[in-house]
Each structure stands twice: as C-alpha cells, then as structure tokens.
Amino acid sequence: MSGLGSRFNAFKRTNVILQHLRLCAHTDAAAEVLLERRGCAGVITLNRPKALNALNLSMIRQIYPQLKKWEQDPQTFLIIIKGAGEKAFCAGGDIREVVKGDRKISRDFFREEYVLNNAIDSCQKPYVAFIHGITMGGGVGLSVHGRFRVATEKCLFAMPETAIGLFPDVGGGYFLPRLPGRLGYFLALTGFRLKGRDVHRAGIATHFVDSEKLSLLEEDLLSLKSPSTENIADVLESYQTKSKIDEDKAFVLEEHLGTINSCFSADSVEQIIDNLQRDGSPFALEQVKVISKMSPTSLKITLRQLTEGSSKSLQDVLTMEYRLSQACVGGHDFPEGVRAVLIDKDQSPRWEPARLADVTEEDVSRHFRPLGSSDLRW
Numbered sequence: 001m002s003g004l005g006s007r008f009n010a011f012k013r014t015n016v017i018l019q020h021l022r023l024c025a026h027t028d029a030a031a032e033v034l035l036e037r038r039g040c041a042g043v044i045t046l047n048r049p050k051a052l053n054a055l056n057l058s059m060i061r062q063i064y065p066q067l068k069k070w071e072q073d074p075q076t077f078l079i080i081i082k083g084a085g086e087k088a089f090c091a092g093g094d095i096r097e098v099v100k101g102d103r104k105i106s107r108d109f110f111r112e113e114y115v116l117n118n119a120i121d122s123c124q125k126p127y128v129a130f131i132h133g134i135t136m137g138g139g140v141g142l143s144v145h146g147r148f149r150v151a152t153e154k155c156l157f158a159m160p161e162t163a164i165g166l167f168p169d170v171g172g173g174y175f176l177p178r179l180p181g182r183l184g185y186f187l188a189l190t191g192f193r194l195k196g197r198d199v200h201r202a203g204i205a206t207h208f209v210d211s212e213k214l215s216l217l218e219e220d221l222l223s224l225k226s227p228s229t230e231n232i233a234d235v236l237e238s239y240q241t242k243s244k245i246d247e248d249k250a251f252v253l254e255e256h257l258g259t260i261n262s263c264f265s266a267d268s269v270e271q272i273i274d275n276l277q278r279d280g281s282p283f284a285l286e287q288v289k290v291i292s293k294m295s296p297t298s299l300k301i302t303l304r305q306l307t308e309g310s311s312k313s314l315q316d317v318l319t320m321e322y323r324l325s326q327a328c329v330g331g332h333d334f335p336e337g338v339r340a341v342l343i344d345k346d347q348s349p350r351w352e353p354a355r356l357a358d359v360t361e362e363d364v365s366r367h368f369r370p371l372g373s374s375d376l377r378w
Helices: 002-007 012-022 058-070 095-099 102-124 172-178 183-190 197-201 211-222 229-242 255-265 269-279 283-290 298-311 314-329 333-343 360-368
Strands: 033-038 041-046 080-083 088-090 127-131 135-137 148-151 156-158
Touching: 002 088, 002 156, 033 058, 041 058, 058 080, 058 102, 080 088, 080 211, 088 183, 095 333, 102 314, 127 211, 148 197, 148 229, 172 183, 172 298, 172 314, 183 255, 183 283, 183 298, 211 229, 255 269, 255 283, 269 283, 269 298, 298 314, 298 360, 314 333, 314 360
Parallel strands: 041 080, 080 127, 088 135, 127 148, 135 156
Antiparallel strands: 033 041
16 A cells, blocks of 8 residues: 555645646736637637636636637537647636635636536537646636546646635536545545546546547547537547557546545535544545645535535536635635735645634535625526
C-alpha cells in the first residue's frame, strides 16, 4: 500500500487544488472565447490558456447567446466545445472576479453560469465537449451536462470547492449523486482527482480518446454531412475503440469502492468520518485527513446538496445551488478560503465554525432558504 498511499497524499492533493485555484484568478486581455462556424458544427474555444481557460462572466455572456443561435440554425448539426492549449479544458470559474467585492458581479456570475449549464443540458443539438487537460468546477459545468464528453489521458477532473469554503456547484448536486454507488459523494466531499481513462470509467466522460487523435476526431466530426446524433456517436465510438492508452489499467478507486460505498452512505459528515476511522485502512484514514482540511460548513451543505439533489431535476438543483452560492458569497468561509488561497497565500484558512460539531442544522438550513424575488427561476 505504500506506493498507493502516495497517490492519496492529502498535502500533495491540496497543493494541486490550490495551484489550480490560483491560476483561475489570472486574467487575459485577448479574445477570451472563440465562436466559429466550421463544417457542420458550431465550435466554441475557451481561449485563456495562460489562465487555464478559467471561465468569467464576459465569456458566459458570449457563449450563451451563440449556443442559442446555433441551436436554432438548421445548418448547424452539432456543437463542439474545447479549450485552447494543452494544459486545460477549463480549470474553473474565475474566482477573483466573483469575490472582489462587487455583490452584483457575484449575483450575475452564478445566475448566468447556471443558466448556461441548463442551456447545455437542454440543447437540442448534439453537444460534444473535449475535456482534454484540467477540467474542474466551472469547466465541469461546461461539459458534463452535454450529450457527449470526450476525455483524453491528460484529463484531470475534480470538484475541489470544499477546500475554499464553497460547494460543488454548476449542477454538481444533480450529476454527482447519480454516479455509481456513493462515488459522487466521495468526489464532492474530498475533492479527489480523477485522471485520464478513469474519468470515463467513473461515468463522467461518455468516451475516451487518445489525445494525439483528438484533432483528427474533430476534423471527422466537422466533415460529417447533416449528421444525426447516432452518426456522431458512431464516430466517437470508432475513435474510442482505437484508443489504447491505459486500457488494461484498473480503475484507480476499484479496490476502494466497497469502502467508499459503505462509509459515504451515512446521513451526516460526522458519521462518514466515524465510518472511515472504524474502517481503519490506509485509504480510509487518508480521506479523514483530507476531509479535516475542508470547511466544516461547506462539508455539511455539500452533503445536504447532494442528498436533496439526488431526487430533483437539474433546474431545481440549479435553483437550490444559486441560493447556496449567494449564502456562501455573503458568509465567512468562502471569502476566507479565497483569502488563504489567492490573496495572502498562506494556505491556512481559518474556518468559522472551525469544528463540524459547531455547524448547527440552523446554520446549514440558512444556506438553502429561498431568495424571494431574487431566486433563480425558469
């Protein structure tokens, strides 16, 4: 287990998450998103490679109307979204833009991002996301709700929000509890990273393609003549069949799925931790270490978010998550998490409350309260 233990090292994992969040705070001045009509498709390219294609409000406001136009265009048969550069599809939302003090921006950002997430889910044209490189947070929202999600061996997936006092949003309350067993609950609470073919094995990607074939795949899709969804699926399937990287490698969590399913099926975060401690395996104890670094408030609202979201529609989940987003922006832990990661960079957030036991049911319920006329409505 010693080699495996290093894979689950809490310190390394937290540092990678923090590095990704810092990069998401950068800004680019050039055209931040490219919208092109090519062949039979509309192609969206997230064009902030220096910032790992972090998503900001300006990009959302360009993508949404174009997506709607292509959806109605009889000459556009599919929509492709991809990231510029080799490092990331999209590493998440532009954190600094959201927390720099203007509450209107935080209201508009989350509202319009979630509206875009829903538009991707309901899009009447086949939507193909190339999730090549880092795909976290807001990048997951731009991909996971689409009909097809194509991962490569360089894909790195995570929902790391509990590490900064937030929660796995962009519809995380919908897609995470629908992953096999309790895998989604585990990913949400720990921020665990899945790589390459494991993103497909977990059910997050619909297909896996070797990265060196991705440009060829795109060209083949663009050259299709009036393709149906089935035609597109056939092309994706043919490329997946030819992809050999890591095909014989076991799912990274395979031997731990029993532990995940039993320990993370509890009704409270405290009970999940107790289950992990009683399990006592190196893997289980490593998760206790990881969870102990997260915002106690975030952990509790996240567990409730997924529990409630498991039986809600995506639109109802996004309405719930919008309420959570506004409570977090106006609360203590999200600004504090951003301070520790982005501003002072001490990587030592001071959570309030600091202990799970001190986060009351009333504290949790306050995050879920309706916002009246400010609610996200459909």
